[in-house]
Amino acid sequence: MFENIKKYALEVEIFASSKPEEIEQFRIKYLGKKGILNDLFAKFKEVPNEQKKEFGQQINNLKQSVTQKIEAMKESVSSQISSDSGLDLTRSGIPLNLGSRHPINVVRNKIINIFKKIGFSVADGPEIEDDWHNFTALNMSEFHPARDMQDTFFIEKHPDKVLRTHTSSVQIRYMEEHRPPIRILAPGRVYRNEDISARSHCMFHQIEGLYIDTQVSFADLKHTLQYFTSELFGKSEIRMRPSYFPFTEPSAEVDVYWGLETETDYRITKGTGWLEILGCGMVDPNVLTNVNIDPEKYSGFAFGMGIERIVMLMHQIGDIRVFTENDIRMLQQFSNEF
Ligand code: PHE
Numbered sequence: 001m002f003e004n005i006k007k008y009a010l011e012v013e014i015f016a017s018s019k020p021e022e023i024e025q026f027r028i029k030y031l032g033k034k035g036i037l038n039d040l041f042a043k044f045k046e047v048p049n050e051q052k053k054e055f056g057q058q059i060n061n062l063k064q065s066v067t068q069k070i071e072a073m074k075e076s077v078s079s080q081i082s083s084d085s086g087l088d089l090t091r092s093g094i095p096l097n098l099g100s101r102h103p104i105n106v107v108r109n110k111i112i113n114i115f116k117k118i119g120f121s122v123a124d125g126p127e128i129e130d131d132w133h134n135f136t137a138l139n140m141s142e143f144h145p146a147r148d149m150q151d152t153f154f155i156e157k158h159p160d161k162v163l164r165t166h167t168s169s170v171q172i173r174y175m176e177e178h179r180p181p182i183r184i185l186a187p188g189r190v191y192r193n194e195d196i197s198a199r200s201h202c203m204f205h206q207i208e209g210l211y212i213d214t215q216v217s218f219a220d221l222k223h224t225l226q227y228f229t230s231e232l233f234g235k236s237e238i239r240m241r242p243s244y245f246p247f248t249e250p251s252a253e254v255d256v257y258w259g260l261e262t263e264t265d266y267r268i269t270k271g272t273g274w275l276e277i278l279g280c281g282m283v284d285p286n287v288l289t290n291v292n293i294d295p296e297k298y299s300g301f302a303f304g305m306g307i308e309r310i311v312m313l314m315h316q317i318g319d320i321r322v323f324t325e326n327d328i329r330m331l332q333q334f335s336n337e338f
Contacts, residue, residue, distance in 0.1 A: 002058040005036065009066050014073075023073045030066045037063055100335035104205055104323060107311045108187050111207055114231040115185050118224070120209065123184040125170035127191070131160050133169040137290040138247040146246045151193040153202070163191035167208035168247060171283075171302060174210065175291035180298050181213040187307070201324060205307040210283070212293065212300030218250070218282060221301035225280065229256045233314070239274065248281025248302055264316055275313060278305035 009030060014022050030036050040059055047055045101109075112122060125133070131142075140146050150165035170186035186208040193202055211224070222240065230236035237257035245251045255274040259265055269275055280303030285295035308320055322330050 002062055005040075006062050006065055009062070010069060020074075020077055023070060023077065026073075027070050031063070031070075037066070098335070100331060101337065102323075102331065103311050103315065103334045103337070104307050106334055106337045107314065108205065108207065108307055110232060111228075111307075111310075112185055112187065114228055115209065118183075118227065120183045120185045120211075123170055123174045123186045124188065125164075125167070125173045125186065127164055127189055128155070129162055129164040129169045131162065133172045134162050134164050134166075137172040137287065138168055139284050139286045139290075140246045144246060146244075153191050153193055165192050166190050166304060167206040168302070168304060170208055171210045171247075171287070172291060175212070175288075175293060180293060180300070182210060182300070183213075184208075184210050186210070204320075206304055207307060209280075209303045210300065211302075212283065212288075212298055214298060216282075216298075216300045218301070221280060221282065221303070224301075225254055225278075225303065229277070232310075233258075235259070240280075243279060243281075245279060245281055247284050247287050249284045251279065251281035254278050254280060254303075258313075268313060268316065277310060277313075278303050280304070 013026055028035060032038075037059060040062075044052070044055060044059075112120075134152075135144070135147060136142070152165050153163040155161040155163075167186045167188050167190060170184075170188070174184055174186070175182065188206065189203055190206050191203050209224075211220070222238075226236050226238055229238055233256060235256050235258065239255050239257070240252040241255065243251045243253045253276055255276050257273055258269050258275045260269065260271075260273045265273065280301060283300045283302050288295040288298060288300075308323060311317065311323075312320065
């Protein structure tokens with residue numbers, strides 16, 4: 001008897017019906033209050049005791065099969081409904097608007113990669129710096145007039161703390177922790193209360209380079225910078241003008257020969273063809289002594305450049321404020337660069 005009912009329910013009755021009403025009718029017919037299964041259950045009393053166990057199992061078995069069929073039918077109905085609703089799983093997705101790197105980071109990464117090729121690695125330091133790392137250890141004692149070269153933000157409640165005015169502080173931090181040979185680049189934000197940077201919220205970016213080893217000479221410095229300018233700008237004609245920084249001796253400003261081919265070249269080089277790109281020099285022996293590196297044994301060079309300035313030169317950007325205005329039309333122009 002059970003086998004017949006089961007066979008009928010599973011094979012003859014509707015299957016994979018597309019209509020929810022039919023499925024509901026099927027459910028009522030078998031599982032409803034007055035349904036076949038309840039009828040069978042009512043007969044339970046009449047079944048002889050020794051057959052009760054088997055009878056009960058058969059009812060359960062039948063109930064399970066019918067329930068499964070209902071579930072399966074419901075599922076096929078709901079998937080049919082969603083494909084009727086126009087869902088096409090083979091369609092391509094909605095295009096994502098990919099973001100892009102900020103031009104300052106693009107150029108910073110380019111510079112890092114150029115120096116990585118000749119063995120430099122990246123070092124880091126805090127933006128809230130103490131007097132020792134930002135000034136004193138860099139050969140600028142408390143009343144040194146050179147402190148006026150960089151108009152500094154002090155932290156009112158902590159007179160010993162400043163917002164670092166240059167990434168040269170990372171030179172000191174790194175040399176305190178490491179012994180030569182040293183070859184590092186230190187990119188990061190710096191802060192000055194200056195007119196040029198006041199327009200850009202008194203903050204701009206620098207990259208510092210430091211190389212300390214035995215027998216490092218000024219010729220090494222010049223050649224390294226020549227390599228750098230030819231890799232970054234495709235221009236290797238540079239000139240070094242004598243300059244002054246307390247932490248380097250001798251010191252120089254470096255100009256790269258940009259050329260005078262276009263009208264823009266005239267404008268950005270003020271008609272000279274030369275562009276100033278960085279400051280540099282041989283690390284002053286006093287600085288090495290301050291970090292317990294023997295200046296008799298070791299020498300080295302350091303350089304520092306402003307990234308904004310270089311980005312402006314490379315992309316002929318006329319106003320430093322565009323870097324922090326967050327105008328997506330400007331930022332999107334760099335979406336192909338990494
Ligand atoms: N720290 C200097 C500046 O901010 C740049 C510099 C770095 C010069 C390293 C020489 C050597 O102007």
